[in-house]
Amino acid sequence: MLFKAKDLYFKVILVFVSTLTLCGVVIHLVEQNEVLQHQSAALEVASVHGHLLQEQTARSLSATYALAAVLRQGGGKIDDFDAMAAEMLRLYGGISALQLAPKGIITQIAPLAGNEAALGHNLLEDETRNREAFAAVQTRKLTLAGPFTLRQGGVAVVGRLPVFLPDESGNEKFWGFTTALIRIPDLLAASQLSGDFSADYAYELSRIHPDTWQKEVFWSSSERPLEDPLSYRIAVPNGEWTLSVSRIKGWHSSRMLLILAAVAAALTSLMAAFLAFNLLRQPHLLKQQVAQRTQELTEANASLQAEIVGHWQTELALRDSESRLEAKVQERTAQLSTANAALQDEHRQQKILIDKLAATQNHLLQSEMMASIGQLAAGVAHEINNPLGFISSNLSILRNYADGLLEIISAYEKASGNLLELQPEVRASILALTEKLDLEFMRSELPELLSDTLVGVGRVKRIVQDLKDFSSVDREDWQLADLQQGIEATLHLIAHEIKPGIRLIKEYGEIPPVECVLLQINQVFLNLVLNAVQAIEGEGTVRIATRHEEGWVRIEVADTGKGIQPEHQIRVFEPFFTTKPVGQGTGLGLSLAYSIVKRHGGRIELESEPARGTLFRIWLPVQRVAGDPGQGAGRQPQAAV
Incomplete structure (x- = not known):
């Protein structure tokens, strides 16, 4: 008995541990899914802002090409540089200043206010910042320098485009640079990355410094470093920036929510253990009851035998009672069989x-x-x-x-x-x-x-x-609809499915509007016409006819395709039955059509001969009978089998 009790408690503890483990796994999976959802949303936001930042940078730097084109047309001169630069600043956006640097020396800046300190600066002789300038001359491509602190104050990036003009002998000679100065705050404002624009995420903009090859953060929306950030790469001329994003509240759920989930898991495990204890203890209680009942029956049997020995004179009466009892048992057996x-x-x-x-x-x-x-x-x-x-x-x-x-x-x-x-x-x-x-x-x-x-x-x-x-x-679900117009709309939608060798014949009669759910009826037309077209290999004919007969509308869709075998005709309206190869049909088209027509109080008929073609005939009542969607008004037509 002690062994059985230990076994019972062991099973209860096992149920408790298993339930607790399962709840822990579920909580972990839910938490991981929550983290993935937060990270997916954050990465989508980062990609949007990163794309805007990349587009705005490219748009702002393209102003250097426009200036270079004007310089080539003017032979190295721009008559009204300030006016042109002001218009370009307005059009391109995000640019803080435009500069002309013949032979690498900055001589003209627009706007000049606040940028006077840069006049006369030689871009090629500045040993701390001339790497990108020489790279631009050597590659004859636009380069992007920075971010760095400007002489005139502030942090900015500078796009430099080398300009080469033909000399008297026709050879191209280095003229200088057209420069677009883009201050980081202006670029971020034009790219919608400035101000209090998000209460959920923190952002950080960085690059790999070309000299130290270390990560350099040149803008951050948060004063603290980002925790476990996601990154979006932004391609810029001769380099790459990284836009990092992190959720301010963290990727994981709050600690209080996790504690509540753990408490709920513990309570669930206790309830499961309690239920297991009651269920596993039940067989032991039943065994005790059976033993007690067996003992009572044994005592009763001994008493009965004593009574039989003492009262042998009642044997005949007992036999008679047994016969009656057997008859009742047979009667009860017959009732149970029934x-x-x-x-x-x-x-x-x-x-x-x-x-x-x-x-x-x-x-x-x-x-x-x-x-x-x-x-x-x-x-x-x-x-x-x-x-x-x-x-x-x-x-x-x-x-x-x-x-x-x-x-x-x-x-x-x-x-x-x-x-x-x-x-x-x-x-x-x-x-x-x-x-x-x-x-x-x-x-x-x-x-x-x-x-x-x-x-x-x-x-x-x-x-x-x-x-x-x-x-x-x-429109409303049930409506008076022109079925011929629905057929035409369906044919227009599947016109691309009708092969060149198939001829479409329309035999429309004068039919009244029919009360129906037009979307469902159009689906019936779509399924039947597609089946007719797909049944034709090579050339053939698809015929669509409509008629009106005493309160009923008859629609026929016939084809000259390969037909349906007789043993298959009785099963074509069964769900999931199809004669098409695996992967080319679900077997639900005709089943769905049959169900729709039946719900409209109509019927659908099939006539087919192998190698000669197939005819589907639909009967729909003109008016729906209220309270009986399965029957239509007028005489029920007799269909061919």
């Missing part, structure tokens, strides 16, 4: 209901997926339709403007003919420009180009409208 048969029949019915429930759940899942796809298609169509509207409107206005400009040019040509004879130089310049731009070609092609563009926009509008017609999520 109940068992009824129970087995009920079990079979429950199995059938479970199978139907599984099929219904699958159809419901497909219906929800159809609704989601429809909403997505309608959302995409709506988002495309808004910009498409103003594109179409702007193109129409642009066409009118272009026609007006061409008329003005023609009027100028007529009015200035005699005047230009008196100014041959102006006339020659205008003729040269006309030939260079090919004015006659522009005059003939521009209207046609705008017309073609408007036609293309119209096609896109048609595609958007077909998406909206197919999805129909902007």
